[in-house]
Amino acid sequence: MINRSLTRISFYIVFAIIMIYTFFPLYVLILIAFTPPIHTPVASLHPTLYPSGFTLSSLLGAFAIPEIFAAFTKSLEVAFIVAGLALLIGVPAAYGLSRLHPKIANSISTLLFFANMLPSITIAIPISVTFLKLGLSETPIALALAQELIVLPLSVFFLLGAFQSVPKDLINQARVDGAGLFRTIFTIIVPLAKAGVAATFLLSWMLSWDEFTFAVFLSPAKPTLPILIYIYITRGSILDASAFSILVTVPVVVLVVILSRFLRGELLQGGING
Amino acid sequence: MLVLPAIVYVTALSFYPSAEAVYQSFQTPNRHYVLTNYKELVSFGAYNAIYNTVIVTICALALQFFIAMVIATILTKEFRGKQFFQVSVLIPFSVATIVAVYAFSNVFVTPGGYADSLLEIFGLKPVGWTAYHNYWLNVLALIISDSWKNTPIVALILTAGMSTIPPEIYAAAKVDGAGPFSRFFRITIPNLSSYIAIAMIIRGISEFNIFAMALVLFPHVLLTTLAYGLYSETFLGLSYAASVVLLGFIVVFAIIVTVYRSRSQSR
Numbered sequence: 001m002i003n004r005s006l007t008r009i010s011f012y013i014v015f016a017i018i019m020i021y022t023f024f025p026l027y028v029l030i031l032i033a034f035t036p037p038i039h040t041p042v043a044s045l046h047p048t049l050y051p052s053g054f055t056l057s058s059l060l061g062a063f064a065i066p067e068i069f070a071a072f073t074k075s076l077e078v079a080f081i082v083a084g085l086a087l088l089i090g091v092p093a094a095y096g097l098s099r100l101h102p103k104i105a106n107s108i109s110t111l112l113f114f115a116n117m118l119p120s121i122t123i124a125i126p127i128s129v130t131f132l133k134l135g136l137s138e139t140p141i142a143l144a145l146a147q148e149l150i151v152l153p154l155s156v157f158f159l160l161g162a163f164q165s166v167p168k169d170l171i172n173q174a175r176v177d178g179a180g181l182f183r184t185i186f187t188i189i190v191p192l193a194k195a196g197v198a199a200t201f202l203l204s205w206m207l208s209w210d211e212f213t214f215a216v217f218l219s220p221a222k223p224t225l226p227i228l229i230y231i232y233i234t235r236g237s238i239l240d241a242s243a244f245s246i247l248v249t250v251p252v253v254v255l256v257v258i259l260s261r262f263l264r265g266e267l268l269q270g271g272i273n274g
Numbered sequence: 275m276l277v278l279p280a281i282v283y284v285t286a287l288s289f290y291p292s293a294e295a296v297y298q299s300f301q302t303p304n305r306h307y308v309l310t311n312y313k314e315l316v317s318f319g320a321y322n323a324i325y326n327t328v329i330v331t332i333c334a335l336a337l338q339f340f341i342a343m344v345i346a347t348i349l350t351k352e353f354r355g356k357q358f359f360q361v362s363v364l365i366p367f368s369v370a371t372i373v374a375v376y377a378f379s380n381v382f383v384t385p386g387g388y389a390d391s392l393l394e395i396f397g398l399k400p401v402g403w404t405a406y407h408n409y410w411l412n413v414l415a416l417i418i419s420d421s422w423k424n425t426p427i428v429a430l431i432l433t434a435g436m437s438t439i440p441p442e443i444y445a446a447a448k449v450d451g452a453g454p455f456s457r458f459f460r461i462t463i464p465n466l467s468s469y470i471a472i473a474m475i476i477r478g479i480s481e482f483n484i485f486a487m488a489l490v491l492f493p494h495v496l497l498t499t500l501a502y503g504l505y506s507e508t509f510l511g512l513s514y515a516a517s518v519v520l521l522g523f524i525v526v527f528a529i530i531v532t533v534y535r536s537r538s539q540s541r
Contacts, residue, residue, distance in 0.1 A: 011351075014344060015359070021341075022362055025377035025422060026369070028388050032380060093280035100277070108277055110532065115284035117479045117528045118292050122517040126291040149284065156280060210370040212486040226372040226486070233376060233490055245373040256368035257361055 029249070032242040033059055062243030071228040072247065074140055075209060078224060081144035082208035083201050086155040089148075090200065094159035095185050109157070116153035120213035123149065128217040138222045146214040151204045158203065162196020163189055202259055206252055292521060323495045324519065330488070330496065331481040334417040334424075338477060339470075341421060342428035349433050367426035375487045378419035382491065409494070416492045420484060428473045435469030436462070475531050482524050 036055045062068070097105045127146055128137065136142040166189050174184045190197055215224045223231060225248050232241040345363055349356070366374065381388045382403035390400035402408050403415045439462065447457050463470075488496045 029377045089279050093277045096277040119483050119520050119524055122521045123291045226370055229372045245376050248370050249373050252368040
């Protein structure tokens, strides 16, 4: 009996440690944004761990900076292009892979995986030089094209996993009944694998929203939000950076909490079986 | 046929530029096909960068797999608040890397970070988390921050893996007298191997690529930060060379993991 309650207690201790680890940085973020600067690392050597006072002036000050809206729009634009492109190229590719002979499909997916493994930095430097020559530098489309590299292989895997759950007979039936290739894909497979497609869109969007390496090389003058934050951190404007951070974080956290039931490890099944 | 656009895409935008980086790394403005860039790289601290990159990668992976394993084990049990726990551990995954590192840079800033405030509560002395001379504390601060952001994806994969192991095996092993440790090493780990391989591929590779975190939080050079610094401060050839060294490491790692993956599949 004692033994059992001991296990229980240690279970809750571990539970508590993980929860504190998870929420502490977010708590810090909010603390810096809303407590008067005098109690935060900005001006104090002994920042308080509890909210001592409340102010909105830090946030309002940061949102008065005009750059922030340009950065916000740019981040949005790029993220939507990336997520849209991921489905546009990824859906046909995943469907094709699911129909191919497993051996061939496997070697193709390994190839895609290798593309995903190549370090962003190694790719970013030559690409940024090329885009500079082409005059594409700083445009959202250039950045989206580069980010798509990280996103596309993963999207194909997620979609492949989702498509494999669609019964083969149904697809053959549709083809026999005279549905064309694209009609089969868009009226049969995509609706049946809705959850997987939605999750892929969301993940692609998030990966782009968060992406840093390509953005810093390809778009240093008209930054996306993450780069803007980095610029403000290096300048030492901690307060503004905290406001921007909250702007970056809130939409995505809300999305993830709402859609968390779609984000499951089973999504990676395609990569494991394929 | 349908796969073709995807293949063309990754070839044009990833294999081709990498090949170009390798090619360019052997060129200087006035000479061709030489090792000058690599020789010069040494004077910019290349050996340190390689050493730091390897250390950080290994430590960060170890910490992430440890925490993820704990989370996955907790999630196999039924308890009150499980739903809440499941969603909470996912949250860091959705927080942008730069935001995570921003929050942690305020936690670990020297002097006067929140970590020191926390230590003071327990009556301990503040330590210089990011002071240059405390190498291992620097590494610790970096891997704690990095793991915060990246453990969820590992936990997600391992949880999926754990759910495929039938509970009867554990019950049988328990009857046969296997303790918790031997159950973990003889049943959990072997059954998870293909999931571990996937998590290793996804995380291991990005761990070598750790960039934004290190830029803000780590006062030493990694291969990535070295390449970035050289890109913005000196001429291109040098940064190509640094990034190619990184590429070499990643290719070796990728081959090892791919072999491990195919072996665990054939078993």
